Amino acid sequence: MTYEQLKAEENQYVMNTYGRFPIALDHGEGATLWDVEGKKYIDLASGIGVNCLGYNNPVLTDAITAQAHKLMHVSNLFTTEPMVQVAKKLVEKTHLDGKVFFANSGAEANEGAIKLARKYSFDKYGEGRFKIITLVNSFHGRTVTTLKATGQDRFHNYFFPFTEGFDYAEANNFDSVRRKVDDMTCAVMMELVQGEGGVLPLDPEFVKQVEALCREKDLLLIIDEVQTGIGRTGSLFCFQQYDVRPDVVTMAKGLGGGVPIGAVLAAKSCSNVLTPGTHATTFGGTPMVCAAANAVLDTVANGEFLAQVREKGEYLKNGILSIGSPNIHGVRGMGLMLGIIVDEGKHAAFANKLIEKGVLAITAGKNAVRLLPPLTISKAEMDEALTIMKEVF
Numbered sequence: 347m348t349y350e351q352l353k354a355e356e357n358q359y360v361m362n363t364y365g366r367f368p369i370a371l372d373h374g375e376g377a378t379l380w381d382v383e384g385k386k387y388i389d390l391a392s393g394i395g396v397n398c399l400g401y402n403n404p405v406l407t408d409a410i411t412a413q414a415h416k417l418m419h420v421s422n423l424f425t426t427e428p429m430v431q432v433a434k435k436l437v438e439k440t441h442l443d444g445k446v447f448f449a450n451s452g453a454e455a456n457e458g459a460i461k462l463a464r465k466y467s468f469d470k471y472g473e474g475r476f477k478i479i480t481l482v483n484s485f486h487g488r489t490v491t492t493l494k495a496t497g498q499d500r501f502h503n504y505f506f507p508f509t510e511g512f513d514y515a516e517a518n519n520f521d522s523v524r525r526k527v528d529d530m531t532c533a534v535m536m537e538l539v540q541g542e543g544g545v546l547p548l549d550p551e552f553v554k555q556v557e558a559l560c561r562e563k564d565l566l567l568i569i570d571e572v573q574t575g576i577g578r579t580g581s582l583f584c585f586q587q588y589d590v591r592p593d594v595v596t597m598a599k600g601l602g603g604g605v606p607i608g609a610v611l612a613a614k615s616c617s618n619v620l621t622p623g624t625h626a627t628t629f630g631g632t633p634m635v636c637a638a639a640n641a642v643l644d645t646v647a648n649g650e651f652l653a654q655v656r657e658k659g660e661y662l663k664n665g666i667l668s669i670g671s672p673n674i675h676g677v678r679g680m681g682l683m684l685g686i687i688v689d690e691g692k693h694a695a696f697a698n699k700l701i702e703k704g705v706l707a708i709t710a711g712k713n714a715v716r717l718l719p720p721l722t723i724s725k726a727e728m729d730e731a732l733t734i735m736k737e738v739f
């Protein structure tokens with residue numbers, strides 16, 4: 347089918363919840379994609395930071411295929427080896443002496459973390475200590491609860507009543523966090539680089555201060571690594587570069603390299619809070635997605651691979667800055683999570699133009715063209731994208 351035919355049927359049969367770009371993607375190889383009409387694109391978005399190993403990567407496709415032949419799904423009432431392996435890798439690589447709960451998406455991982463924080467506090471202090479502080483401009487998901495956890499007013503519409511018990515502090519303003527914390531607070535939840543909010547890295551000193559406050563008040567420090575995790579920022583998890591010890595780390599996006607999987611990693615401080623009957627999900631940790639996550643972690647959780655992510659990030663950032671366009675006001679972010687800063691409100695027009703010219707990019711916040719390329723992107727692919735970016739900017 348052509349794009350026009352597909353789009354007509356989409357309009358008829360699919361709910362209109364996305365402002366989709368006007369192309370229909372068909373297949374990919376490495377960090378390169380082709381649409382149904384055969385037009386080629388360099389992918390600097392990888393879904394939204396999902397396809398970390400690129401397209402048609404045999405490491406991933408073979409792992410999924412082999413597991414599909416063997417055993418795709420069993421209920422969580424049984425033990426399976428791929429699930430145990432993923433958990434073990436996550437625990438060993440994070441040095442938090444923790445345990446893992448598997449979910450299916452980022453929002454669900456955050457829901458798990460929120461439930462965990464509230465139960466931790468309930469078990470220890472009884473009722474009434476339920477409040478979770480998040481940051482202004484954050485993004486934590488689209489369920490009724492994680493929408494309310496998201497510190498942006500525009501997400502708090504239509505779906506009333508929202509879950510109570512969230513309050514928002516200003517990022518990089520420790521006083522603001524301290525003022526919001528009271529006797530009813532049980533946790534602080536934040537992204538270390540605000541992704542949807544505009545690719546905004548938090549100040550290391552602020553993060554350290556929040557960590558100290560959490561220790562002082564026995565609040566759980568929940569780090570939402572749904573976008574920053576799995577090598578995206580140049581370390582397996584971003585918190586490892588901030589040198590803090592979270593109580594809970596949530597992840598999803600890159601973890602399955604393209605299949606839906608999320609996870610909650612709880613450190614030793616709270617790894618036994620969720621017990622039989624308190625939390626569950628039918629698909630969580632099913633063997634096929636865990637086979638994918640094992641392939642992803644075996645590739646990404648490796649010093650050499652992560653060093654390459656940091657080098658590629660520098661290369662891409664310097665390449666963009668050296669375009670020297672007056673439309674580019676800077677590049678921020680970490681590793682291969684970058685935001686090209688343009689005039690406020692112009693980011694969508696630039697993303698559209700890039701896509702038209704053959705580079706897939708997305709937007710973030712008010713003024714960022716967001717780049718989240720596959721971590722495996724080649725230098726040749728980055729150069730091709732830079733040539734197109736030069737033309738567009």
Ligand SMILES: *Cc1c(COP(=O)(O)O)cnc(C)c1O
Nearest residue numbers: 451452453485486487541572573
């Ligand atoms: C994408 C994202 C989520 C939500 O993940 P879904 O898989 O879409 O539910 C939550 N937190 C952050 C930081 C994200 O980037």
